Amino acid sequence: MALALAACGGQQTADLPPLADVPTFEVVAGTGLSGHGWDGVVEAVRRADLSAQTAGRVAEMRVDVNDRVRQGDVLLRITAVEQDAGASAARAQLRATEAAAAEAEQTWRRYAALADGQYVSKLQLDQARSARDAAVAARDAARANLAQAAQQAGYTVVRAPFAGVVATRDVEPGETVVPGQPLVSVYEPRELRIEVAVPQTRADAIRRDPQATVVLPGGREVEPAEVIVFPAADSTSHSVNVRVRLPDLDPAPAPGSTAKVRFDADTEAGDGAAPLRIPVSAVAQRGELSGAYVKQGDRLLLRQLRLGARIGDQVEVISGLQAGDRVARDPVAAMQALAAQRRATEATHE
Structure with missing residues (x-):
C-alpha cells in the first residue's frame, strides 16, 4: 500500500487520459459523534468460566448456549x-x-x-x-x-454459581475431560460495564465531570449508570482506566462487542470537531493498512486512513480525509479505473 500511495502521489496532472466513470460520494462534516470518543469492549461484571476440577467423561449435558440458568442448577455431570x-x-x-x-x-x-x-x-x-x-x-x-x-x-456435578445466561459450551456428551479443561461459561446480562483507557491529562477533567454517553453497536446511545475513574495511571502507557457501568438494558449488548464512550468533559473542552464517517464498503484494506480512493479531477489518489470505531455499516475516520473530499464508493472499481487509465497513458506514450 505504501508503494501504491507513492505511485499515486507521483503522477503528473498533464496528459492524463479521461478517467472511467467511478461512483463517488462527498465527505460531509459533522456526521460523526460529537466530542472525543474512546473505544472499549463490553464485558460482564459477573462472569464465571467453569473448568473441570476432576478427570472423567461427560455423562450428561443439560445446558446449551443462550440458556438461562438459576443459581445451583446442574449444568453437566461427569462420570464418577x-x-x-x-x-x-x-x-x-x-x-x-x-x-x-x-x-x-x-x-x-x-x-x-x-x-x-x-x-x-x-x-x-x-x-x-x-x-x-x-x-x-x-x-x-x-x-x-x-x-x-x-x-x-x-466435582463430577457442575452447578451454576449464580443466575445468568450460558455464554459458551466447550464440551459434548461422551467427551473425556481433564482438570483445568474449560467446560461452560456463565454471565449475568443485567450487569455490564466498559473500560476505556484515556490519557492522564484528561483524567482529572473526567473525574470532576463524570458524565458520559455510550454508543453501542448499531448506533444506540445510552447514559451510563456510573463512571469510575481509576486513581492511578498505568506506568507503561501513562493512561488512566475509566470504568463505565451500563444500566439494565433490553436488549442488552453482547459481552465482547465494541462500544464507544464520549465524555462530556472532552466536549466542553473543545476537543476538536466531530470525526468524519464513511461507509465501510469504501475502505480499501491492504494488510494492516486502510485507505480510500479520493478523486481529484481526472486523478484517483489512494490515501491512507486512520480509522476509529465501526458503527453499523459506517466507520469513523480519525485522519486521512477532509470534509468535501470525493471518495470512490467501490475501491475495486476505483482500482480498475486507475489501472485502465495507466494502460491508456502507456499506450499513448508508445
Missing part, C-alpha cells in the same frame, strides 16, 4: 466411577484407622493402670503412648483423605 471408588476406599481406610486408634487407646490405658503398680516399665508405657498417638494421627489422616475423596466426587 473412579471418584466413588476412591471415596469408598477412603471410608474403609477410615474405619480401619478408627479401630486401630481405639485399640491403641485401650492398650495405653491398661499400661497406664499397670504402671501405677509398677507392673510395667516406663519404656513399655512410653511405647504404648507412642502407638496410641500414631494411631490417632493415622485416623485423622484417613478423615482428611475421605474429605478429599468426597470433594472429588462432588
Whole structure:
C-alpha cells in the first residue's frame, strides 16, 4: 500500500487520459459523534468460566448456549466411577484407622493402670503412648483423605454459581475431560460495564465531570449508570482506566462487542470537531493498512486512513480525509479505473 500511495502521489496532472466513470460520494462534516470518543469492549461484571476440577467423561449435558440458568442448577455431570471408588476406599481406610486408634487407646490405658503398680516399665508405657498417638494421627489422616475423596466426587456435578445466561459450551456428551479443561461459561446480562483507557491529562477533567454517553453497536446511545475513574495511571502507557457501568438494558449488548464512550468533559473542552464517517464498503484494506480512493479531477489518489470505531455499516475516520473530499464508493472499481487509465497513458506514450 505504501508503494501504491507513492505511485499515486507521483503522477503528473498533464496528459492524463479521461478517467472511467467511478461512483463517488462527498465527505460531509459533522456526521460523526460529537466530542472525543474512546473505544472499549463490553464485558460482564459477573462472569464465571467453569473448568473441570476432576478427570472423567461427560455423562450428561443439560445446558446449551443462550440458556438461562438459576443459581445451583446442574449444568453437566461427569462420570464418577473412579471418584466413588476412591471415596469408598477412603471410608474403609477410615474405619480401619478408627479401630486401630481405639485399640491403641485401650492398650495405653491398661499400661497406664499397670504402671501405677509398677507392673510395667516406663519404656513399655512410653511405647504404648507412642502407638496410641500414631494411631490417632493415622485416623485423622484417613478423615482428611475421605474429605478429599468426597470433594472429588462432588466435582463430577457442575452447578451454576449464580443466575445468568450460558455464554459458551466447550464440551459434548461422551467427551473425556481433564482438570483445568474449560467446560461452560456463565454471565449475568443485567450487569455490564466498559473500560476505556484515556490519557492522564484528561483524567482529572473526567473525574470532576463524570458524565458520559455510550454508543453501542448499531448506533444506540445510552447514559451510563456510573463512571469510575481509576486513581492511578498505568506506568507503561501513562493512561488512566475509566470504568463505565451500563444500566439494565433490553436488549442488552453482547459481552465482547465494541462500544464507544464520549465524555462530556472532552466536549466542553473543545476537543476538536466531530470525526468524519464513511461507509465501510469504501475502505480499501491492504494488510494492516486502510485507505480510500479520493478523486481529484481526472486523478484517483489512494490515501491512507486512520480509522476509529465501526458503527453499523459506517466507520469513523480519525485522519486521512477532509470534509468535501470525493471518495470512490467501490475501491475495486476505483482500482480498475486507475489501472485502465495507466494502460491508456502507456499506450499513448508508445
